[in-house]
Amino acid sequence: MRKLSSFAVALATGTALVTVLMPANAQTSPAATGDPVAGAKTFGQCRSCHATTAGAPDGIGPNLFGVYNSKAGTRRKGYAYSTALKSSRLVWNDATLDRWLTNPATTVPGTKMTFIGLQRKPMRDNVIAYLKTLK
Numbered sequence: 001m002r003k004l005s006s007f008a009v010a011l012a013t014g015t016a017l018v019t020v021l022m023p024a025n026a027q028t029s030p031a032a033t034g035d036p037v038a039g040a041k042t043f044g045q046c047r048s049c050h051a052t053t054a055g056a057p058d059g060i061g062p063n064l065f066g067v068y069n070s071k072a073g074t075r076r077k078g079y080a081y082s083t084a085l086k087s088s089r090l091v092w093n094d095a096t097l098d099r100w101l102t103n104p105a106t107t108v109p110g111t112k113m114t115f116i117g118l119q120r121k122p123m124r125d126n127v128i129a130y131l132k133t134l135k
């Protein structure tokens with residue numbers, strides 16, 4: 001039992017460390033360097049699920065107009081977000097979008113966005129730059 005609980009403490013400490021390290025990631029962060037025109041092309045991989053223009057309906061995924069700087073899972077009132085995303089407390093900025101687009105399922109376990117992720121950082125940077133233009 002003793003061993004188990006020190007393991008748990010180590011785990012918790014590890015998690016805290018990762019959390020503390022995250023802002024460092026945010027500094028080297030994406031999108032400042034992203035190309036929105038290239039991002040619009042890469043967004044072809046997202047279009048089957050996401051509309052991007054004001055007033056367009058939600059699809060399999062929510063319309064992404066105005067998504068940048070919004071609170072995850074709250075912006076589209078008529079859309080049935082997963083409980084996981086609604087309770088994630090994420091706000092969509094360069095750092096959180098970079099994590100999300102790398103791997104939605106590990107960033108928000110239980111999300112219903114069934115997209116494998118964009119493995120290449122330049123592609124994520126470009127898509128994030130494009131998402132910023134949707135306003």
Ligand code: HEC
Binds near residue numbers: 048071075076082086
């Ligand atoms: C197979 C369909 C599908 C694809 C492809 C897809 N998404 Fe999604 N996306 C979803 C769904 C479903 C949700 C809602 C997730 C939830 O509620 O857990 C979502 C949610 C999101 C959100 C959060 C929206 C909010 O209002 O909080 C963002 C941002 C997003 N997707 C971006 C993208 C980007 C960028 C791509 C392409 C690189 C992409 N998605 C590809 C289905 C998809």
